[in-house]
Amino acid sequence: MTFPMRALALAGLFSLAPLALATSYSNPEVIVASSPFKGVHGLAVDKQGRLLAGSVVGNSIYQVDIDNGSVSTLIGPDDGQADDIAIGPNGEMAWTGFYSGRVLYRENDDAPIQVLATDLPGINSLDFNDKTGALYASQVFLGDALWEIDRNGQQPPRLIAKEMGGFNGFEVGADGWLYGPLWFKGQVVRINPADGEIKVISSEFKTPAAANFDSKGNLYAIDTFSGQLKLIDQSNGQARVVAQLDSALDNLALDAQDNIYVSNMANNRITRVNPQTGEARQIVGGELAVPAGLTLSEDGKTLYIADVFSLRAVDTASGKVTDLRRAHGSDAEYPINVGLGRERLLVTSFSTGTLQLISRSDNSTLAMVHHLNAPSAAVELDDGSILVSEMGTGKLLRLSGTDLSDRNDVLTGLQGPVQMIRAGDGMVYLTQMSGTLSRFNPATSELSSIAEGLRLPEGLAQLPDGRLLVAEPSAQRLLIIDPETGQSEVAAEHLPFGLKPGPGMPPTGIPTALAVDAEGHVYFASDIDNGLYRLTPQ
Numbered sequence: 007m008t009f010p011m012r013a014l015a016l017a018g019l020f021s022l023a024p025l026a027l028a029t030s031y032s033n034p035e036v037i038v039a040s041s042p043f044k045g046v047h048g049l050a051v052d053k054q055g056r057l058l059a060g061s062v063v064g065n066s067i068y069q070v071d072i073d074n075g076s077v078s079t080l081i082g083p084d085d086g087q088a089d090d091i092a093i094g095p096n097g098e099m100a101w102t103g104f105y106s107g108r109v110l111y112r113e114n115d116d117a118p119i120q121v122l123a124t125d126l127p128g129i130n131s132l133d134f135n136d137k138t139g140a141l142y143a144s145q146v147f148l149g150d151a152l153w154e155i156d157r158n159g160q161q162p163p164r165l166i167a168k169e170m171g172g173f174n175g176f177e178v179g180a181d182g183w184l185y186g187p188l189w190f191k192g193q194v195v196r197i198n199p200a201d202g203e204i205k206v207i208s209s210e211f212k213t214p215a216a217a218n219f220d221s222k223g224n225l226y227a228i229d230t231f232s233g234q235l236k237l238i239d240q241s242n243g244q245a246r247v248v249a250q251l252d253s254a255l256d257n258l259a260l261d262a263q264d265n266i267y268v269s270n271m272a273n274n275r276i277t278r279v280n281p282q283t284g285e286a287r288q289i290v291g292g293e294l295a296v297p298a299g300l301t302l303s304e305d306g307k308t309l310y311i312a313d314v315f316s317l318r319a320v321d322t323a324s325g326k327v328t329d330l331r332r333a334h335g336s337d338a339e340y341p342i343n344v345g346l347g348r349e350r351l352l353v354t355s356f357s358t359g360t361l362q363l364i365s366r367s368d369n370s371t372l373a374m375v376h377h378l379n380a381p382s383a384a385v386e387l388d389d390g391s392i393l394v395s396e397m398g399t400g401k402l403l404r405l406s407g408t409d410l411s412d413r414n415d416v417l418t419g420l421q422g423p424v425q426m427i428r429a430g431d432g433m434v435y436l437t438q439m440s441g442t443l444s445r446f447n448p449a450t451s452e453l454s455s456i457a458e459g460l461r462l463p464e465g466l467a468q469l470p471d472g473r474l475l476v477a478e479p480s481a482q483r484l485l486i487i488d489p490e491t492g493q494s495e496v497a498a499e500h501l502p503f504g505l506k507p508g509p510g511m512p513p514t515g516i517p518t519a520l521a522v523d524a525e526g527h528v529y530f531a532s533d534i535d536n537g538l539y540r541l542t543p544q
Contacts, residue, residue: 041536126153257269463485
């Protein structure tokens with residue numbers, strides 16, 4: 007499983023000739039340590055006993071050392087994009103490219119990679135029949151269907167069933183039926199691949215994510231909402247909790263000794279569970295998963311992070327991370343950006359088209375606005391209305407009313423708005439993928455250009471002296487731009503961000519955001535290593 011990020015068109019890029027003068031910053035200081043992956047999803051243990059893990063946003067398949075937790079890349083971008091991984095009866099491997107819509111395959115480590123199927127958006131889980139070698143795959147979130155995939159890639163996939171309810175991480179049983187969860191129905195079922203017949207095994211789940219057998223035929227499943235690993239009695243459907251883990255679980259796999267490995271997308275975590283005792287040991291993990299949007303409290307003590315699979319708060323003095331929301335264990339909907347209102351956090355998700363307003367005082371949800379077109383940022387205006395930038399349409403919308411149901415287009419024709427802030431002068435500043443830094447006057451709806459020819463600008467913040475700080479991830483640098491003259495200078499370069507987006511992702515990939523405190527300290531997250539960093543002005 008992963009989040010359904012939309013593909014968006016990229017406007018033209020231009021070059022920038024910055025001034026020679028540069029503002030000096032310290033080397034990046036680590037506030038929250040880095041971690042591997044970028045959300046970890048599908049797991050498999052191959053015939054060699056290697057633990058393999060897939061990351062869709064990371065666009066790679068990784069090999070994980072079970073003993074020491076070290077991670078190395080087995081298959082990198084762009085063919086490595088994997089939401090799930092399956093090992094065949096002879097050690098062959100297949101995997102699913104969720105965004106690219108492809109099923110990929112190779113016979114062994116030295117064999118070429120083959121594309122077995124294309125044009126299957128949201129292709130998610132897959133598995134082999136160990137007796138016959140047949141390969142099955144399912145679409146979830148961007149589709150809802152189950153297919154048999156031609157192992158030779160010569161014939162189109164055979165449709166087995168559709169509109170099932172999200173047949174996620176499944177496995178082929180000894181009887182040839184497919185056993186797995188219906189994500190949206192809270193059920194674990196089995197499906198006959200011959201005719202698509204569905205039989206319910208258990209309904210004792212909130213949001214089941216994956217199911218697997220051990221060597222004795224015992225059926226285990228995980229509930230991503232509750233964070234529980236359960237053993238299902240297949241005779242009556244009752245499910246017993248084997249281990250209590252954290253929410254945002256995604257997949258599981260078993261080794262030859264029936265140890266169970268569980269992935270958690272919100273912490274880049276893989277946990278090994280002894281099914282006999284329930285003892286759980288973390289093999290690898292991190293405090294942040296895919297940090298994107300940032301905003302800083304007025305006193306500079308708390309940094310809020312839209313971490314895609316969670317919404318988090320970081321104490322800037324200690325680096326302590328606190329979960330505010332976790333994907334699939336709350337009402338969070340894959341947050342990609344977060345803005346600071348007077349009493350509210352403004353959380354946007356361009357993957358689900360959502361704006362969520364959260365109380366800063368008690369962490370309660372105040373409003374949920376759906377059906378936006380890839381909202382990339384939000385700011386609060388003086389009258390309490392919310393200005394939202396839509397990356398999908400190039401619009402600025404003004405949402406007002408008690409439930410924000412009143413929508414007005416205040417501006418159109420933007421070329422891929424990415425980040426947006428409300429500055430001290432009351433103006434709204436925003437970056438566009440076309441290479442433009444713009445100023446918007448909320449009182450008059452007038453838009454003016456401050457600087458053009460930037461290199462895919464993303465993150466944006468205001469410095470204490472009123473100048474603007476802009477991130478150019480593709481150039482791995484920060485620029486300082488005078489909002490009155492448009493003159494720019496390089497503030498810092500060779501920074502650890504600028505990950506190339508994988509197939510099917512927006513040109514921004516994971517947007518790089520910025521935050522600045524009253525003393526001029528700059529905070530940014532790395533889309534390369536998932537760490538949180540601080541720059542100190544010299």
